Amino acid sequence: MxxxxxxxxxxxxxxxxxxxxxxxxxxxxxxxxxxxxxxxxxxxxxxxIDRRPVPTVQGQILPATLTVEVTVGRHVPARRKGAPTRIFVEDAQTTFQLVYFHARGDYLTKLLPEGSRRLISGRVELFDGEAQMTHPDHVIPVDEAHDLPRFEPVxxxxxxxxxxxxxxxxxxxxxxxxxxxxxxxxxxxxxxxxxxxxxxxxxxxxxxxxxxxQAIHPTRQRLAYDELFAHQLTLAIARQAARKGAGRPTVGDGTLRQACLAALPYAPTGAQSRAVDEIAEDMAAPTRMNRLLQGDVGAGKTLVAFLALLTVVEAGGQGVLMAPTEILARQHLESLGPMAADVGVRLEILTGRDKGAEREAKLAALANGDIQILVGTHALFQRGVEFRDLRLAIIDEQHRFGVNQRLELGAKGGATDVLVMTATPIPRSLSLAQYGDMDVSILDEKPPGRSAIKTSAIPMARMDDVVARMQAAVAEGRQAYWVCPLVEESEVMDMTAAEERFKRLRAVLGEGVVGLVHGQMPPSDKDAAMAKFAAGETSVLVATTVIEVGVNVPNATIMVIERAESFGLAQLHQLRGRVGRGSQASTCLLIYQPPLSEGGERRLRIMRETEDGFRIAEEDLAIRGAGDLIGTAQSGLPRFQIADLERQSGLMETAQRDARKLLADDPTLGSDRGQAARVLLWLMEQDKAIRLISVG
Structure with a gap:
């Protein structure tokens, strides 16, 4: 192009x-x-601003911006330094004053000569019962009145x-x-x-x-649609390019999957079975899979991912599961290891910690196909890691990855199918903005055996009661998280708050019972503290929000969130999802500092009312707006100039359907409408799409 x-x-x-x-x-x-x-x-x-003239300021609801024709009366100069000059003017029914501060020389006598007729426009306010206009926006001779627009855009x-x-x-x-x-x-x-x-x-x-x-006016809707359509066309082109990369049909015989399901103590949910089928169908197709698996905290994504990996092994290939941190990678190893052993599949982990002979041995086993499933961090895609037959890459916690990184990743593994998993429920409009290049499977049911979480809101004044409850729970052998407040974006302050809380709890609960994790610690110390908690060596983990993603400690049944009103809904929901992972009843205590703002109250109320992550995400979008919801900087979410994702989510869906249909009918955008769409892509600066299309 x-x-x-x-x-x-x-x-x-x-x-x-x-x-x-x-x-x-x-x-x-x-x-x-x-x-x-x-x-x-x-x-x-x-x-x-409505600049349509009115006959008089009398009877108008003030303060207001008004335009009125007047006869100019006498000027009363400033009596002392800093006081205003006042000019009396008369409209069709009443007299009022114009007020000017710091007027220089004869500026006002030239602008408003006594006895002249002028059209004036500006903000009129009542001052001591008298109407006055301070520094009018416009002063125009009456015969030039047509120069003033009736409506002035701001x-x-x-x-x-x-x-x-x-x-x-x-x-x-x-x-x-x-x-x-x-x-x-x-x-x-x-x-x-x-x-x-x-x-x-x-x-x-x-x-x-x-x-x-307003965003809802048809004119604005049309322009918002142009912007969303250009964006969705870019994603559709990226999707087309990803599919064009020849895929390989991967079809398993089902033996390993059946053996795995037979060994489970429960049956998968309907949502899990549906997702497994959608993924299997994509993998069996000759084009590359590019699918998003979206599920709420604890909806059972891991099982779906494992069944997809087994399909690959049945077909004689290899699969890889990547997590954003080493802790999460090790957790996948712990949850999947036993399942792999049950069905006789070799699963290994490879991280930055593997060194020397051990690393060499793993790389050799990978290259000759002995390792069938590999778990690790994103480092898997760097240094000298060669597979014999890699067919499926699963990326966990996608929201750390923007669209660009996805495109780069897709470019690495020849015909590799890609499945991306996120535990962050995203409202439909945002999920289309972020993942419009992907097909989506949603897990919206909780697996059996998960306990409900009882959520309560407690004022700071009752902190001692909370600590006493904590003491009783620890004595019964239970574990708890204690999340410290976020202090004005300062990690140093967060650290201080966490260290203070850690010292106080340690004083009550005793040495060696309480662990601490915060953003300023070296990663190895963080890992060690998390590992001790996961192994049950410490009973309480005091943390800043670094524990949001991932760590699975089924014995942890209490989540305390201090100053909960300072957190966003999505964050509160993610944090709450750290408990309730076993069969024991779990509790989430939201400690707040009254008085609550309207938004704070609304967030805590929604948390008490529902555990449904998708409903929480929709509410969060309504409260905060799209840019804040996923933190635009790291999400790959585009910034729209006109479109308003909160109020125009329906347009986004239409744009996606329309963009995909246009490309299906006209893959090279060669038709008249296709050529016009190319101009739109240039106009909306969607250079990425333009590059992809010219390569295609």
Whole structure:
């Protein structure tokens, strides 16, 4: 695919080539990501000021921004330094004052000569029962009244950039907008009653009333759709490219899987069986599998993953399971090792700790196919690790990996099928934004044998009761986590809070009973403290949130979260999921500091009401918004300029269906609509997709 289409060149010039934007303004705009005319085209106003004239300020609900025609009366100069100049003006029904501070020389007598008629517009407030307008936004001779727009858009701005400069720049950028061919499916466009792209973008910059500046207005919906469609088209192209990489059909005879299921003390849930079938079907196809297995904490993803690995072994191949940390990799080894032994499959672990002869022996066994399943960290994909016949790579805790890393990983293993697992339930709209290039299996049932978790909220004042309960539980041989509050993003403060709590609990519970883990510790110390807790050598683990992901201690039945109101919902849910992993009844105690904010109260209420991670994720999205939900920086979640994922999740699904259908009908984007879609990809700066398509 050649370079940027010539038709778009004017939108990709420099900002200071636009009217009203000098080098300084351009520099300030760069701080909010506006670097070229194209960025201003998509920089939409967030509110509108109604400048339609009214006959009088009398009877209006104040304060308000009003536009009114007046006769200018006498000027009362400032009586002392710092006091304002006041000008009396009269509209159709009443007299009020204009107030100016620091007016220089004869500026005001020229702007508002006594006896003249002027149209003035600005914020009118009551002061000591009198209406007054301080520093009007506009003062215009009556015969020039047509110059004042009836509705004035207000743009999100930054320091050093006036609304006037922004408006001028935007109008210059819109003048450069070429006529573009339509990329939206005509039936879809008609169904929503959407206008053409150029009309929609111009209307969005000239809203008539506040409702037109809202995300739900059809004009905004159309533009949000363009953005989401470009994004989903990029992911669909990535998916197409991944599938094009010839896959290999992997079909097992089911013997190992049946033996594994027969050895289990329980039957898999319906959701697990469904996911196992979807994965087996993908692996049997000649194209590469690229599937996401999404399940709530404790929904039994590990079993599904293991059955997929057994399918590969039945077919004579090898499989690998990668975890983000060594602790998690060892945990997979502990849970899968016995299952592998039951069915006579050789499973090994390879991490950075393997050295010398032992490492060499493992690498040799891997290369000649003796090791059938390998567990490890992402280091598996680096130094000299060769497989005889690698057919399936399973990546655990995907949210540490953005789309780009997935594409790189896919590029490494020739025809390897890829299955990604995440324990973070993600609302549908976000999961499409993040994983639109993948097919998704969802585990939304809890396996039998998991105990419910009783969740209570307790004020800080009752801390002593909590410590007493802890003492009783430890005496009965139970284990507990104690999570310390997050202090204003400072790891050093977090550490201090954790160390304080550790000392206090140790004083009550005794030496050697309490362990400590925080972000400032060397990884080996963290691992050691976690391992002691997992082995039952310590009864209480005091921690900052480093324990969120993964560690499985079935005997731990109490989770205390201190200052729970300072945590997000998803975090609270992840932390709670560390207990309730065995058959004993478990408890989660949310300790909070009153008074609670509205958001804090809502989060704690939802935690008490439900253990359903998907419902919690939807609520979290509604409370916090998309960017915060997965921490945009590390999630690979795109930043959308116009689209609002909380309120436009339906559009994201439509965009995914439409993008996949367009590519299925027109894989090279060669048709008229395909060519228009290519222009859209350039316009929305989806360079990754453009590169993939040109390679394809």
């Amino acid at each position: 050649a370079g940027r289409p010539e038709i778009l060149f004017p939108l990709f010039g420099t900002l200071d080539s636009l009217p009203g934007i000098g080098p300084k303004t351009a520099e300030n705009l760069a701080h909010i990501g506006i670097e070229k005319p194209r960025d201003l085209v998509f920089h939409l106003p967030h509110t509108v 743009y999100p701005a930054t320091a050093g950039v006036t609304q006037k400069a922004l408006s001028k720049g935007v109008s210059g950028a819109l003048d450069r907008l070429p006529a573009l061919e339509e990329w939206i499916d005509p039936a879809l466009k008609a169904q929503h009653g959407w206008s053409d792209f150029n009309d929609a973008i111009r209307a969005a910059h000239a809203p008539e009333g506040d409702d037109q500046a």
